[in-house]
Amino acid sequence: MTMATTSVTDPMLPRPYLVREVGKETPDTFTLTLDPENGANGGLFLPGQFSMLWVFGVGELPISISGDPALPDRLVYTVRSVGQATHALVSQHVGDSVGVRGPFGAGWPAQAARGRDVIVVAGGIGLAPLRPLIYHVLRNRQDYGRLVVLYGARSPRELLYRKELASWARHRETQVLVTVDYGGLGWRGHVGVVTTLFKYARLQPARSVATICGPEIMMRFVTRELETQGLARDDIYLSMERNMKCGVGFCGHCQYEKHFVCKDGPVFRYEQVRSLLEKYEL
Amino acid sequence: METLERIIAKHPFFVGLDDGFTNLMVSCASNVRFKAGDYIFKEGDPANTFYLIREGRVAVEVFAPQHKPIIVATLGVGEILGWSWLLPPYHWKNHAHVVEDTRAIALDGKCLRTKCEQNHDLGYEVLKRFARIIEQRLEATRLQLLDVYSARR
Amino acid sequence: MTAGHVLATGEATSPGVSQPAFRVLDASQLQKLIDELLRRDYEVIGPTVRDGAIVYDRVSSVEDLPVGWTDEQEPGHYRLKRRQDQALFGYAVGPQSCKKYLHPADARLWSAEREGSLFRIFNNDTQPKQRYAFLGVRACELMAIALQDHVLLDESYRDPNYGQRRAGAFTIVMQCTQAAATCFCASMGAGPGARGGCDLVFTELLGPKGHRFVVKAGSERGDELLTALETSSASEEDVQAVATALQVAASQQVRSIDTSGIKELLYENFEHSQWDRLAARCLTCANCTMVCPTCFCTTVEDMSDVTGNHAERWRRWDSCFTLSFSYIHGGSIRTSAKARYRQWMTHKLASWIDQFGTSGCVGCGRCITWCPVGIDITAEVRALREGGEHGNP
Numbered sequence: 001m002t003m004a005t006t007s008v009t010d011p012m013l014p015r016p017y018l019v020r021e022v023g024k025e026t027p028d029t030f031t032l033t034l035d036p037e038n039g040a041n042g043g044l045f046l047p048g049q050f051s052m053l054w055v056f057g058v059g060e061l062p063i064s065i066s067g068d069p070a071l072p073d074r075l076v077y078t079v080r081s082v083g084q085a086t087h088a089l090v091s092q093h094v095g096d097s098v099g100v101r102g103p104f105g106a107g108w109p110a111q112a113a114r115g116r117d118v119i120v121v122a123g124g125i126g127l128a129p130l131r132p133l134i135y136h137v138l139r140n141r142q143d144y145g146r147l148v149v150l151y152g153a154r155s156p157r158e159l160l161y162r163k164e165l166a167s168w169a170r171h172r173e174t175q176v177l178v179t180v181d182y183g184g185l186g187w188r189g190h191v192g193v194v195t196t197l198f199k200y201a202r203l204q205p206a207r208s209v210a211t212i213c214g215p216e217i218m219m220r221f222v223t224r225e226l227e228t229q230g231l232a233r234d235d236i237y238l239s240m241e242r243n244m245k246c247g248v249g250f251c252g253h254c255q256y257e258k259h260f261v262c263k264d265g266p267v268f269r270y271e272q273v274r275s276l277l278e279k280y281e282l
Numbered sequence: 283m284e285t286l287e288r289i290i291a292k293h294p295f296f297v298g299l300d301d302g303f304t305n306l307m308v309s310c311a312s313n314v315r316f317k318a319g320d321y322i323f324k325e326g327d328p329a330n331t332f333y334l335i336r337e338g339r340v341a342v343e344v345f346a347p348q349h350k351p352i353i354v355a356t357l358g359v360g361e362i363l364g365w366s367w368l369l370p371p372y373h374w375k376n377h378a379h380v381v382e383d384t385r386a387i388a389l390d391g392k393c394l395r396t397k398c399e400q401n402h403d404l405g406y407e408v409l410k411r412f413a414r415i416i417e418q419r420l421e422a423t424r425l426q427l428l429d430v431y432s433a434r435r
Numbered sequence: 436m437t438a439g440h441v442l443a444t445g446e447a448t449s450p451g452v453s454q455p456a457f458r459v460l461d462a463s464q465l466q467k468l469i470d471e472l473l474r475r476d477y478e479v480i481g482p483t484v485r486d487g488a489i490v491y492d493r494v495s496s497v498e499d500l501p502v503g504w505t506d507e508q509e510p511g512h513y514r515l516k517r518r519q520d521q522a523l524f525g526y527a528v529g530p531q532s533c534k535k536y537l538h539p540a541d542a543r544l545w546s547a548e549r550e551g552s553l554f555r556i557f558n559n560d561t562q563p564k565q566r567y568a569f570l571g572v573r574a575c576e577l578m579a580i581a582l583q584d585h586v587l588l589d590e591s592y593r594d595p596n597y598g599q600r601r602a603g604a605f606t607i608v609m610q611c612t613q614a615a616a617t618c619f620c621a622s623m624g625a626g627p628g629a630r631g632g633c634d635l636v637f638t639e640l641l642g643p644k645g646h647r648f649v650v651k652a653g654s655e656r657g658d659e660l661l662t663a664l665e666t667s668s669a670s671e672e673d674v675q676a677v678a679t680a681l682q683v684a685a686s687q688q689v690r691s692i693d694t695s696g697i698k699e700l701l702y703e704n705f706e707h708s709q710w711d712r713l714a715a716r717c718l719t720c721a722n723c724t725m726v727c728p729t730c731f732c733t734t735v736e737d738m739s740d741v742t743g744n745h746a747e748r749w750r751r752w753d754s755c756f757t758l759s760f761s762y763i764h765g766g767s768i769r770t771s772a773k774a775r776y777r778q779w780m781t782h783k784l785a786s787w788i789d790q791f792g793t794s795g796c797v798g799c800g801r802c803i804t805w806c807p808v809g810i811d812i813t814a815e816v817r818a819l820r821e822g823g824e825h826g827n828p
Binding site: 009010011012013014015016018037054056057058059060082083093095096097099241242243245246248249250251252253255257258260263279280281282 | 544547590595734735738739746748750759764771778781786
């Protein structure tokens with residue numbers, strides 16, 4: 001699934017976008033809001049897709065789009081600063097330019113999940129690529145059944161979108177459960193890995209579609225738990241991550257057995273990758 | 283308002299156990315309440331009671347000298363708190379610190395373990411059930427140990 | 436082949452060809468062919484001898500070609516030897532392929548200029564300054580070009596850099612009349628006869644009837660060029676001589692890959708012990724990926740000048756054998772040599788089929804010749820099939 005916003009003539013050519021806002025989520029994670037320099041609908045994307053973001057003279061990275069797909073005039077990214085390129089990205093100021101290519105990739109099954117319950121399981125920064133799906137479900141509430149959001153982070157300081165999590169929980173037929181691996185002073189919530197939240201979740205497995213995003217180990221534990229809960233493999237979706245240099249299937253870096261994560265993914269049905277998840281150094 | 287009897291009989295832990303023992307459990311059970319901040323038990327205390335949480339949240343804490351205690355897990359509705367009453371030396375290994383006002387059913391562990399010694403079939407059934415709980419906690423603890431969300435591997 | 440239209444598979448076609456299929460060009464006329472190409476503003480790229488190997492470079496004269504040279508190839512071994520005759524194309528393949536020019540090792544994608552806190556991107560310099568005419572393309576190389584066409588032009592996105600170089604390229608295939616010991620194109624269905632779209636197909640013949648080429652046009656462009664040369668019609672014998680020469684080249688091939696069920700063979704043997712044996716030998720030097728005519732993996736490098744006002748993005752060849760190839764936050768996915776060799780071989784022979792519909796290997800044998808430790812991909816396939824050690828020491 002590709003959108004027309006990327007350059008049709010040359011998919012390797014970035015378009016300059018202006019930084020409109022930089023917000024701090026956690027000590028090392030920031031959310032950037034970008035506007036297309038030439039205005040109009042430069043912000044069209046499907047939940048689960050990503051962009052290649054370029055910082056002048058530093059480098060380019062694949063970053064999931066984490067904004068609201070119903071707002072086409074901007075692109076929003078939540079970025080964790082873990083290296084040189086991400087650090088450069090989060091250090092941009094309002095008014096700076098960032099190069100954008102994309103949106104690329106296959107997104108979350110927003111269509112396939114219509115009429116069904118949606119279970120969103122996120123670990124750490126994995127909530128960022130899932131947020132557009134949550135926005136979409138809440139904006140089109142009548143098209144979906146229950147929404148259950150299970151979110152785990154390392155510690156309370158590292159929780160993303162805390163205010164939104166609280167506001168999502170107030171929607172009808174919506175359950176939001178949050179946990180942290182390491183509780184701290186003043187944390188009155190759950191402590192334990194995200195799989196421990198399942199026992200508190202009100203699920204109807206046969207009617208559910210699950211979408212998972214987080215570190216690969218976490219996703220494996222979660223898929224195991226979802227199967228135990230009774231979800232069908234075809235109803236479980238994961239977002240995979242691999243090294244990407246081009247984002248369009250030319251450079252070969254993101255191959256995951258026969259799949260190119262950039263164009264066949266990053267979202268995959270569990271059945272597509274089930275046997276691959278167990279393979280060491282695939 | 284469900285009776286103690288119904289709650290206990292329905293709980294996965296008790297399902298399949300001989301009716302006689304379930305009744306015995308019920309007869310030794312009581313409703314208890316704790317306020318946020320209370321300690322249900324502390325490390326080193328004698329362990330003779332276990333709890334079925336009906337409402338609220340309890341944190342399992344590790345006591346560390348010169349540190350505030352460290353929460354390693356929280357237990358909520360429907361969960362069983364405490365297994366140290368089942369195995370010698372019958373002392374609690376952690377603190378149980380109430381995070382949110384909690385209602386629970388307190389069950390007589392001392393009574394149950396005496397019965398287990400006398401009746402090994404019952405003992406086996408009880409140990410199987412606790413083994414399941416311990417296995418789940420261990421799996422979760424292992425994943426917690428991996429610290430998957432950290433910035434460095 | 437009409438400019439801009441690329442045929443991925445199929446026999447060489449001859450749309451709108453005015454002459455009968457086969458013609459004969461005397462070897463003395465080859466210079467005229469080169470001159471005609473130069474006159475048409477092509478940069479003629481052909482085989483030349485340099486540094487003890489046959490490498491592709493600009494040619495302007497027949498003298499530039501490897502007259503009277505042949506190659507002796509074995510696993511990890513390449514030597515040039517003198518021939519008894521004066522054949523111009525009497526060798527198999529050198530370490531390079533047309534990939535050197537069509538999908539070059541370094542290419543600037545674009546540049547950018549900073550203007551305060553903004554920047555402007557300049558998509559210049561993607562037009563190649565000249566069109567290439569490749570003289571002496573082997574059937575395996577022609578197939579490799581078609582495979583790269585598919586990867587870079589026929590999928591979800593189109594690489595305009597490759598597309599431009601490709602559209603302008605004039606291809607003159609020189610069919611092999613002999614095989615090297617490392618060749619196995621016959622078993623891969625990629626040769627020795629040319630398959631697929633090209634401009635001209637040549638076969639070099641020496642003998643009592645003289646040093647000549649039997650030629651056939653594969654496109655209007657090729658046909659047009661032939662009419663500018665002095666050719667005579669090919670006799671039945673000439674045509675038969677070509678067929679015989681191709682058969683000889685095929686029968687000389689001592690190596691082969693049995694491709695039946697090869698996809699499953701590789702997918703299902705992820706844990707085969709043969710990978711460990713391979714890992715003990717493979718140096719992860721990446722030679723195989725550099726000489727392979729179908730390997731297309733690249734990386735991008737971003738650079739800026741000292742002032743920080745000018746930035747460029749370059750595309751460079753990359754190899755799945757490097758540690759950084761699979762790096763993501765937290766570390767590389769494939770750290771062991773075992774994983775990297777397995778990735779390369781599985782991709783080439785199996786995943787490529789799922790991704791692009793054909794095998795990724797054309798049986799040119801370059802990876803066998805240029806591997807410093809002589810790993811033989813054909814022997815490795817056999818080892819996987821037979822479940823044990825086979826072939827190489």
